[in-house]
Amino acid sequence: MNKVRWTFWVPLALFGAFIVLVGVQLFRPANDEVASAMIGKPLPEFDLRPASSTRPGLDTADLSDGTPKLLNIFASWCVPCAAEAPQLAELERAGANIVGVAVRDRPEDVAAFLSRYGNPYSRIGADDVSEVQLGIGSSGVPETFVVDGNGVITYQHIGDIRPEAVPLLLEKLREAGQ
Amino acid sequence: MIAEFGLAALWLAAALALLQLVAGVAVLKQGETASPAISALVRPSAAIQGVLAAVAFLALLVVFHQTDLSVKLVAENSHSDKPWIFKIAGAWGNHEGSMLLWVTIMSLAGALIALLERRLPEPTMIATLSAQAFTGLGFYAFLLFSSNPFERLAPPAPQGMGLNPLLQDIGLAFHPPTLYFGYVGLSIAFSFAVGALITRQVTPDFARAMRPWVLGAWIFLTLGITAGSYWAYYELGWGGWWFWDPVENASLMPWLAATALLHSASVLAARDALRAWTIMLGVVAFSMSMIGTFLVRSGILTSVHAFAVDPERGSFILALLAINIGGALTLFALRASTVAEGERFSVTSREGALVVNNVALSAILGIVLLGTLYPLLTEAFGVRVSVGPPYFNPVSAIFFLPMLLVLAVGPLLRWRQDSLGRVQKQVVLIAVVILAALAGVAFSTSIGILPLLGIALSLGIAVASFMPLIGRSILRVPLATWGMVVAHFGVAVALFGAACDSAFTQERLLAAQVGETTQLGPWTVTLEGVDPVAGPNWTAIEGRLSARYGDGRPTEITPQSRNFWTPPQETNEAALLTRWNGQLYAVIGEEGEDDRWQLRLWWKPFVTLIWYGGALISLGGLLALIGRVANDLRRRSVQRRGATRRGEQPS
Numbered sequence: 001m002n003k004v005r006w007t008f009w010v011p012l013a014l015f016g017a018f019i020v021l022v023g024v025q026l027f028r029p030a031n032d033e034v035a036s037a038m039i040g041k042p043l044p045e046f047d048l049r050p051a052s053s054t055r056p057g058l059d060t061a062d063l064s065d066g067t068p069k070l071l072n073i074f075a076s077w078c079v080p081c082a083a084e085a086p087q088l089a090e091l092e093r094a095g096a097n098i099v100g101v102a103v104r105d106r107p108e109d110v111a112a113f114l115s116r117y118g119n120p121y122s123r124i125g126a127d128d129v130s131e132v133q134l135g136i137g138s139s140g141v142p143e144t145f146v147v148d149g150n151g152v153i154t155y156q157h158i159g160d161i162r163p164e165a166v167p168l169l170l171e172k173l174r175e176a177g178q
Numbered sequence: 179m180i181a182e183f184g185l186a187a188l189w190l191a192a193a194l195a196l197l198q199l200v201a202g203v204a205v206l207k208q209g210e211t212a213s214p215a216i217s218a219l220v221r222p223s224a225a226i227q228g229v230l231a232a233v234a235f236l237a238l239l240v241v242f243h244q245t246d247l248s249v250k251l252v253a254e255n256s257h258s259d260k261p262w263i264f265k266i267a268g269a270w271g272n273h274e275g276s277m278l279l280w281v282t283i284m285s286l287a288g289a290l291i292a293l294l295e296r297r298l299p300e301p302t303m304i305a306t307l308s309a310q311a312f313t314g315l316g317f318y319a320f321l322l323f324s325s326n327p328f329e330r331l332a333p334p335a336p337q338g339m340g341l342n343p344l345l346q347d348i349g350l351a352f353h354p355p356t357l358y359f360g361y362v363g364l365s366i367a368f369s370f371a372v373g374a375l376i377t378r379q380v381t382p383d384f385a386r387a388m389r390p391w392v393l394g395a396w397i398f399l400t401l402g403i404t405a406g407s408y409w410a411y412y413e414l415g416w417g418g419w420w421f422w423d424p425v426e427n428a429s430l431m432p433w434l435a436a437t438a439l440l441h442s443a444s445v446l447a448a449r450d451a452l453r454a455w456t457i458m459l460g461v462v463a464f465s466m467s468m469i470g471t472f473l474v475r476s477g478i479l480t481s482v483h484a485f486a487v488d489p490e491r492g493s494f495i496l497a498l499l500a501i502n503i504g505g506a507l508t509l510f511a512l513r514a515s516t517v518a519e520g521e522r523f524s525v526t527s528r529e530g531a532l533v534v535n536n537v538a539l540s541a542i543l544g545i546v547l548l549g550t551l552y553p554l555l556t557e558a559f560g561v562r563v564s565v566g567p568p569y570f571n572p573v574s575a576i577f578f579l580p581m582l583l584v585l586a587v588g589p590l591l592r593w594r595q596d597s598l599g600r601v602q603k604q605v606v607l608i609a610v611v612i613l614a615a616l617a618g619v620a621f622s623t624s625i626g627i628l629p630l631l632g633i634a635l636s637l638g639i640a641v642a643s644f645m646p647l648i649g650r651s652i653l654r655v656p657l658a659t660w661g662m663v664v665a666h667f668g669v670a671v672a673l674f675g676a677a678c679d680s681a682f683t684q685e686r687l688l689a690a691q692v693g694e695t696t697q698l699g700p701w702t703v704t705l706e707g708v709d710p711v712a713g714p715n716w717t718a719i720e721g722r723l724s725a726r727y728g729d730g731r732p733t734e735i736t737p738q739s740r741n742f743w744t745p746p747q748e749t750n751e752a753a754l755l756t757r758w759n760g761q762l763y764a765v766i767g768e769e770g771e772d773d774r775w776q777l778r779l780w781w782k783p784f785v786t787l788i789w790y791g792g793a794l795i796s797l798g799g800l801l802a803l804i805g806r807v808a809n810d811l812r813r814r815s816v817q818r819r820g821a822t823r824r825g826e827q828p829s
Contacts (some may be wrong), residue, residue: 005515008454008510008515009511011458011461011462011507011510012504012507012508012510012511015507018469018551019499021551021554022496023496025554026492026493027493075566077566077568079421104568112685112687115687116687140556
């Protein structure tokens with residue numbers, strides 16, 4: 001009987017946890033700047049197969065060839081990723097070299113996504129088990145990292161790229177090249 | 179004037195809710211010694227409160243219909259040039275108006291149980307009506323103190339600020355009210371559960387009294403979700419029908435809980451088992467409605483659906499949640515162990531199958547809730563994550579697929595105790611259908627594992643759903659059984675549509691010049707021309723496409739890319755061509771280089787079955803509801819006649 005009584009309190013405990021969680025979120029000032037612990041550190045070793053037939057895959061060596069790059073974490077199933085497509089196109093027009101990592105995605109979905117929203121990427125790796133995503137300290141999609149020519153992460157942008165963030169990313173990319 | 183009249187009605191309704199609560203609590207406190215004069219106040223208060231809330235809502239409809247721009251809400255959300263039907267729909271297409279609709283439905287529901295429900299012991303009814311008044315008071319306070327829909331604007335605005343053109347759609351105009359009838363209808367189950375806990379009267383009679391109300395709310399929820407899914411499908415222009423968006427999840431979670439509740443209430447009504455569990459689900463179902471509303475309204479989760487983001491309102495609803503749900507769950511924790519456990523049953527029995535159904539539905543509910551809250555959960559630890567279909571689809575399938583197997587067999591089993599041997603023939607037949615479909619589809623196509631299982635199971639369930647009719651005289655089958663058969667068949671139909679859509683959809687994206695022809699599956703589509711067209715408050719580019727299925731005759735379809743001017747916004751109106759075996763879905767986009775137009779075409783075999791299935795599930799619910807209510811009326815009239823006859827005999 002005691003065991004049964006104890007379980008009757010579980011729903012209330014779960015609900016209490018929910019209220020605390022939501023209450024904390026509700027009253028906390030919005031803070032989007034959460035830095036990855038990986039900033040200033042070299043990328044982990046990885047070698048990803050191509051995520052679509054139109055672009056080659058991505059490995060660590062591609063990111064230490066002397067040219068600073070933007071590393072964009074995206075997925076075809078992610079709505080904000082579609083929203084940031086025009087900004088990525090603008091970055092590409094401004095001369096940024098962008099490589100992509102498609103997280104937990106299927107080739108046909110990636111192809112459909114790229115043909116619908118444009119393809120700013122020079123290389124796209126398929127990250128089927130979020131190995132690279134987690135390895136570089138990204139917690140969600142989309143995120144964009146600035147990687148200098150030696151494979152070291154110098155800057156992290158969390159969430160979709162809004163139009164006003166484009167100059168900042170270009171500036172960070174220029175800094176990484178110096 | 180009308181606005182002040184509405185506001186006055188709202189205040190009066192709130193005052194009556196307070197009277198209903200105070201009188202109810204007084205009666206419950208005094209128990210046997212309660213004065214009949216006080217307990218006689220409870221039911222009439224509930225009834226008049228319902229009428230007054232309806233009057234307030236009617237007043238809001240009138241000011242919206244007149245486009246009275248001295249009312250702030252009208253100025254912010256309407257426009258004098260809008261078609262009248264959308265003016266009316268504008269009344270609930272915003273935060274304040276939709277909260278008033280919420281309160282109105284809640285008080286009308288309370289009024290209905292006060293007037294109609296006479297089966298339960300009077301103390302339980304008074305406790306139930308007090309609970310309904312308590313929950314209602316919180317929402318009245320929210321409306322009156324923080325979201326007054328009748329607030330005036332001085333001086334009046336010269337013109338309104340329009341309505342989101344995405345919302346100018348006849349289907350959508352009536353979608354929120356349908357869903358709200360479902361969400362808020364569940365408040366009755368919540369109040370019944372609290373009432374039964376207070377008086378410790380968790381009996382089969384209680385389940386029978388609660389069941390029609392849950393069924394009614396569930397029918398509206400099913401219709402609302404089905405219609406909402408179809409709206410997202412044709413209006414958003416993405417070709418998908420379910421996005422696991424927080425707003426969609428907010429409607430799915432109460433539905434899952436209500437579905438579980440319906441089934442467990444059947445066990446309680448028929449066999450007096452699963453008492454505490456049924457009470458728990460009664461509390462959870464409406465809690466999910468409130469949590470969903472909170473998540474959507476507070477802006478705490480970002481979503482494609484736009485609602486006002488306001489931290490003050492967020493904290494108000496959060497406080498309401500904490501008091502109502504927290505209070506009910508505390509009462510549950512304190513009282514549930516005194517509600518005796520109920521009858522025992524063996525695993526292989528109707529009850530056993532229904533327990534599996536309940537566990538699976540609750541697990542899926544947990545999965546959807548966790549996925550919806552996951553971004554919040556990780557954000558609390560400083561990281562941001564979004565989970566999408568790669569999480570929801572496979573993880574919920576883990577529970578959904580076994581549940582479907584049990585759905586096929588469960589209705590064939592007897593109550594209390596049964597053996598699979600007794601229904602051996604039927605079980606073997608179902609298994610043969612499923613395995614044959616699995617083998618047939620797997621050999622002839624190369625589709626994913628989930629769609630494959632979906633198609634096979636849907637065929638198995640389609641056959642199994644009619645088996646409970648075997649050996650019965652069709653005319654004498656109770657309406658409630660027909661309801662079950664039709665609803666389960668609807669599940670099979672919807673599942674077949676969803677699996678086929680996911681497995682066989684073909685998509686074509688092209689930049690076409692006028693006169694260009696393309697092939698898509700069995701279709702030949704030609705872009706015949708592109709013309710400008712104009713509507714009451716929009717202009718559009720309309721593509722004229724001629725579509726031919728196989729060697730059939732060509733049909734013209736006209737997708738549009740619309741530009742609204744108040745406020746300026748662009749929307750895609752997809753053009754749909756429906757055949758018995760699927761839909762051709764066409765969207766026209768922007769003009770590209772060399773006079774080429776972006777066209778997106780999909781051929782979606784059997785996709786319409788998803789919504790036909792949803793409609794069948796609702797129809798099943800309706801049949802069951804009619805059956806139950808008719809039964810109850812018949813029983814009452816027999817009792818009345820019995821009572822009269824006894825009265826005639828000299829004692």
